[in-house]
Amino acid sequence: MSIKNVRLEVMQFLEKNIDSFVENYLIPVENIWQPSDLLPDSQNENFYEDLKELREIAKDLPYDFWVVLIGDTITEEALPTYESWLMDVEGVNQVENGGNGWSKWVRNWTGEENRHGDLLNKYLYLSGRINMREVEITTQHLINDGFDIGTDRDPYKNFVYTSFQELATYVSHNRVSQIAKQYGDKRLSKMCKLIAGDEMRHHHAYSEFVNRIFQVDPSEMMLAFQYMMKQKIVMPAHFLRESGQKIGEAFEQFSDSAQRIGVYTANDYVDILRKLIDKWQIDKINGLTSEAEKARDYLMKLPDRMARISERLVIPEESHIFKWVTPALIK
Secondary structure, eight states: OOHHHHHHHHHHHHHTTHHHHHHHHSOOTTTSOOGGGTSOOTTSTTHHHHHHHHHHHHTTSOHHHHHHHHHHHHHHHTHHHHHHHHTTSTTOOSSGGGOOHHHHHHHHHHHHHHHHHHHHHHHHHHHTOBOHHHHHHHHHHHHHHOOOOSOTTOHHHHHHHHHHHHHHHHHHHHHHHHHHHHTTOHHHHHHHHHHHHHHHHHHHHHHHHHHHHHHHOHHHHHHHHHHHHHHOOOOTTTTOOOTTOOTTTTHHHHHHHHHHHTSSOHHHHHHHHHHHHHHTTGGGOOSOOHHHHHHHHHHHHHHHHHHHHHTTOOOOSSOOOOTTBOGGGOO
């Protein structure tokens, strides 16, 4: 039987439990928070007072913080790209007989994720600190340009990616929440903390998918994990660009801001890898082929190797001036 057919069989096997995955890792629409719960209420008589307070507090937030918050917002708003990518993964069927359980999962996951960009976009707009047209141009470019995360249509590789990326997104939003709180922006801190909570639930779901694949197809799952880590996990916004730039030109500059302010660093990348190795108990998996055993050895040694490399990284002290942030308001 071909590798592709085995993967399809495994996806069909896991699909039998898809309703429990939706129930355990996602929250019903009527029960989950919505962006309007966290923003000034335009129907309330105190709307203008609340808006004035939001804008006053926003004045104290530093430049690199704004860059990271904007980059995170743009990443969240490029959601159509991620949904269309996942809908094309082997084993996900959104057409025949109304679609299968996996397409149900992707749609429900997308519904939860969609709230993140809505909330952060509205906050940026209300803050008065941002050139929203430039942000919108970057968002449209990112959706137009698509992305290539190196997984093709392989569900094993895609679930390694989403397990890693959802945890990375949790780290980023949680750190932004902590920094906002330090600067007295309790409203923004709560927003990012709630978003981070969603991302952690999604991480648990995708990492459980991988865990169950390890139980039924350990060697191929190990090889997929090795493949993704050899080529490195690229961020969803790795094609980020401002108006007038080439594809991906802004991503390194955005990453430098994230490193400088401590929102997401090379050390975090290594830490997430360690967490996944521990979560999937890579050192304890049995029944591997000789090739998969070599892959396991590579993965077990990789965090220490990457940690040594990350110690040598030098982050520029000077900030790139993004068009996203109104020049007169740069601190």
